[in-house]
Amino acid sequence: MLLPARTIWDTRLQCVCAVVSARGPDGIELFLSGNFAQATLNPPRIVINPNRLYPIEGAIRWARRFAVNVVPASCRQQAQALYGVRRRQPHKDRLLGFICDEDTHGIPFLSDSLRTLFCDIESTHDTGDHTLIVARVVETRVNAARVGELPLLYRDLIGSTKTGRAIRGVLTRTGVIDVLRSTLWRLRPPPPPDLARNTYLDGGQTEEEVQSILSHGVLDPGRAITPGCPPAAPKRRVGLCIVGTGWGLEHVRFARRAAPRLDLFICGQNEARTARIAKSIGAAGYFVGLQRAAADPRVQALTLALPHHRHRQAVETAVAYSKHVLVEKPIATTLADADALIDMARRVGVILMVAEDMHFRPAVREAVRAIGRGWIGEPLYLLAHIAGAMRPSGWKGNVTEAGGGIWMDNGVHYVRALRLLMGEPGRVFASRAMQVNTKVQGEDSFQVLFDSEAGWQAHMFLSWAASRGPLPDMVVHGEQGVLHLFPRKSYFDFYPNAPTSISKLLSLVRPYWLQEKLRRPGQQRRRVALRDNDLTGYVYEVREFLSAMTEDRQPVSPPEDARRDLEIVLDGYRALDSQQWVTVPRVGSS
Amino acid sequence: MVRESPYVSAAIVEAMVGLVIVRAASTANVMTVSAVSEVAHHPTSLWVSIDRTTYTHELLRQGGVFTLALLHDGQAELAWACGTVSGRDRDKCATLALSARTDCLFLPEALTNTACRIRTTVDLGTHTMFIADLLSGEVNSRLQHRRNLLLSDL
Numbered sequence: 239m240l241l242p243a244r245t246i247w248d249t250r251l252q253c254v255c256a257v258v259s260a261r262g263p264d265g266i267e268l269f270l271s272g273n274f275a276q277a278t279l280n281p282p283r284i285v286i287n288p289n290r291l292y293p294i295e296g297a298i299r300w301a302r303r304f305a306v307n308v309v310p311a312s313c314r315q316q317a318q319a320l321y322g323v324r325r326r327q328p329h330k331d332r333l334l335g336f337i338c339d340e341d342t343h344g345i346p347f348l349s350d351s352l353r354t355l356f357c358d359i360e361s362t363h364d365t366g367d368h369t370l371i372v373a374r375v376v377e378t379r380v381n382a383a384r385v386g387e388l389p390l391l392y393r394d395l396i397g398s399t400k401t402g403r404a405i406r407g408v409l410t411r412t413g414v415i416d417v418l419r420s421t422l423w424r425l426r427p428p429p430p431p432d433l434a435r436n437t438y439l440d441g442g443q444t445e446e447e448v449q450s451i452l453s454h455g456v457l458d459p460g461r462a463i464t465p466g467c468p469p470a471a472p473k474r475r476v477g478l479c480i481v482g483t484g485w486g487l488e489h490v491r492f493a494r495r496a497a498p499r500l501d502l503f504i505c506g507q508n509e510a511r512t513a514r515i516a517k518s519i520g521a522a523g524y525f526v527g528l529q530r531a532a533a534d535p536r537v538q539a540l541t542l543a544l545p546h547h548r549h550r551q552a553v554e555t556a557v558a559y560s561k562h563v564l565v566e567k568p569i570a571t572t573l574a575d576a577d578a579l580i581d582m583a584r585r586v587g588v589i590l591m592v593a594e595d596m597h598f599r600p601a602v603r604e605a606v607r608a609i610g611r612g613w614i615g616e617p618l619y620l621l622a623h624i625a626g627a628m629r630p631s632g633w634k635g636n637v638t639e640a641g642g643g644i645w646m647d648n649g650v651h652y653v654r655a656l657r658l659l660m661g662e663p664g665r666v667f668a669s670r671a672m673q674v675n676t677k678v679q680g681e682d683s684f685q686v687l688f689d690s691e692a693g694w695q696a697h698m699f700l701s702w703a704a705s706r707g708p709l710p711d712m713v714v715h716g717e718q719g720v721l722h723l724f725p726r727k728s729y730f731d732f733y734p735n736a737p738t739s740i741s742k743l744l745s746l747v748r749p750y751w752l753q754e755k756l757r758r759p760g761q762q763r764r765r766v767a768l769r770d771n772d773l774t775g776y777v778y779e780v781r782e783f784l785s786a787m788t789e790d791r792q793p794v795s796p797p798e799d800a801r802r803d804l805e806i807v808l809d810g811y812r813a814l815d816s817q818q819w820v821t822v823p824r825v826g827s828s
Numbered sequence: 829m830v831r832e833s834p835y836v837s838a839a840i841v842e843a844m845v846g847l848v849i850v851r852a853a854s855t856a857n858v859m860t861v862s863a864v865s866e867v868a869h870h871p872t873s874l875w876v877s878i879d880r881t882t883y884t885h886e887l888l889r890q891g892g893v894f895t896l897a898l899l900h901d902g903q904a905e906l907a908w909a910c911g912t913v914s915g916r917d918r919d920k921c922a923t924l925a926l927s928a929r930t931d932c933l934f935l936p937e938a939l940t941n942t943a944c945r946i947r948t949t950v951d952l953g954t955h956t957m958f959i960a961d962l963l964s965g966e967v968n969s970r971l972q973h974r975r976n977l978l979l980s981d982l
Contacts, residue, residue, distance in 0.1 A: 240969070277877040277955060287867055370868075
């Protein structure tokens with residue numbers, strides 16, 4: 239059966255796959271291409287057509303040289319990962335584990351490819367949404383270990399598995415596919431066979447569209463921090479004192495799980511209560527008063543679960559005795575205090591780490607990975623919904639001691655999540671509903687908007703007035719799908735824009751009322767299991783602190799990260815006061 | 829019989845193989861090519877690089893439209909037949925079951941046929957690179973399980 243080609247992809251012009259590699263101003267760029275060919279024999283010239291929306295185009299123009307690395311058929315998975323990676327993802331090579339060598343001209347290349355062509359640009363031609371590049375081949379390297387192996391072909395890159403292809407082959411040869419296609423087209427007619435228009439609608443851009451898309455940058459370098467991986471257990475036995483007998487009891491639980499070999503101490507203000515707790519948790523000892531704990535030679539490190547306003551003095555006391563410190567978030571209530579603590583710890587040479595579980599929360603880590611790998615395309619929105627019926631009392635209700643209300647206490651966690659998932663914000667705006675709990679001085683609800691030069695926005699809504707219910711606490715919305723993250727769940731959900739097989743099948747059901755009846759939200763859902771023992775990140779954060787201590791290194795999240803979180807939180811308060819968008823300083827500029 | 833072609837022996841990288849079918853005035857010709865690839869999605873276009881000494885080059889200059897017929901892995905003989913003789917010496921189209929489509933000739937037994945109109949050219953010394961807009965195309969649905977013919981198949 240002869241069918242009209244409806245798009246350029248129907249014409250099979252994309253054939254042999256290669257990774258085009260170049261070193262741009264921001265590092266190595268890689269791009270999977272099915273479009274390249276030799277244009278002349280003597281001298282040998284190669285022509286490639288990088289898409290202008292991808293950073294490889296700028297990298298090649300910048301470096302004036304590049305390599306074409308022909309992908310072996312056996313490297314399909316790696317090629318698929320590169321094919322699917324987020325367009326504006328920086329350092330794709332690091333994210334996907336590509337090992338790039340460099341030739342004498344500084345051209346990065348993949349030595350495991352079938353063959354590598356090293357090319358110098360001769361001319362570039364503006365040909366629409368792609369740039370046509372004619373290049374002289376200056377060197378060719380053949381991988382002797384892969385001689386005789388076939389290259390990966392584009393149809394195998396995007397097609398199904400080997401078995402799937404075999405079944406499809408039989409169905410094609412016997413004409414079953416044609417019958418199925420005819421039936422399908424009766425139910426849902428295909429677009430008219432206008433090859434150019436369909437190609438444009440599916441994946442082409444006018445000059446205006448290219449400019450609009452590129453106005454937020456061809457790369458998104460906005461992420462300054464990356465989530466922590468599950469740390470290894472501490473290498474040796476540690477004497478750890480938990481300071482605080484409220485939330486500090488949770489620290490005890492986390493520490494026990496984080497490190498089985500631990501000499502655990504507890505420090506409180508009330509001797510009877512502290513002694514009782516020490517006995518119940520099987521502590522090696524207890525202290526009344528922070529100074530005694532810090533001075534004790536059996537204690538090498540302290541975790542501080544204290545009111546916000548006491549962080550500075552407590553950290554200073556511990557550091558004065560050269561003890562490593564894990565202090566609860568926020569690092570302090572002012573930037574001046576945060577700076578003083580960071581400076582003191584550095585001068586004395588001890589570890590100061592801030593207990594930010596969000597940095598180690600497995601769902602956040604895996605969501606960041608999924609975003610990098612292109613599951614949702616370019617991230618556009620983050621929606622964070624933080625709510626729980628709560629009536630804070632004591633220091634938490636005192637705005638001077640807590641440094642604020644729910645935004646300072648809970649918002650600081652989600653600022654970290656924002657920075658991990660989306661990147662550094664450029665501006666912040668805040669507003670709030672009426673105060674419900676007039677017994678606390680700090681705000682009991684808060685609403686905040688962020689935006690970024692990279693083109694994304696975020697909306698956070700926090701409340702101590704009512705519970706969230708079974709909703710996710712974070713939703714990351716992208717151009718190709720949505721991620722739902724739930725606190726303390728052993729999974730996160732991915733809803734791709736592209737219909738799943740069952741969704742496709744159901745879309746053919748007629749009449750429509752029956753189709754509606756058969757549809758379920760879960761049919762479009764892909765649930766991704768998290769195999770971590772610690773779903774909250776609390777245990778990992780304590781383990782990282784202890785491991786860093788025993789390995790004589792800095793933790794993966796330095797205190798400057800927490801200082802930056804505090805800076806953004808304080809900018810949120812400034813925005814609330816002024817009722818204006820407030821510019822968030824760039825990382826490290828204040 | 830050992831067959832040789834400078835385009836095969838001097839190729840430094842694997843590539844798909846197809847035929848350029850060109851019709852100009854009252855004549856037509858077909859030539860095997862591997863120097864062909866995509867240019868852009870908008871405007872939807874491809875490039876093909878043709879040796880300046882060939883008959884096809886002459887006809888492309890005259891006619892301005894052509895068909896790119898991509899071959900499948902069972903059509904190596906056809907590629908050899910159309911790639912080792914000049915159209916000046918023999919009417920290669922005579923042996924092919926070509927069918928007419930508006931301004932172009934299609935080869936229904938190919939994997940795909942794409943009608944193109946030349947928009948511009950780039951001088952590459954020995955070759956001319958023709959950049960052409962894609963006008964329409966045809967897909968042989970019964971052959972879609974087959975892979976493209978590659979230079980290494982020749």
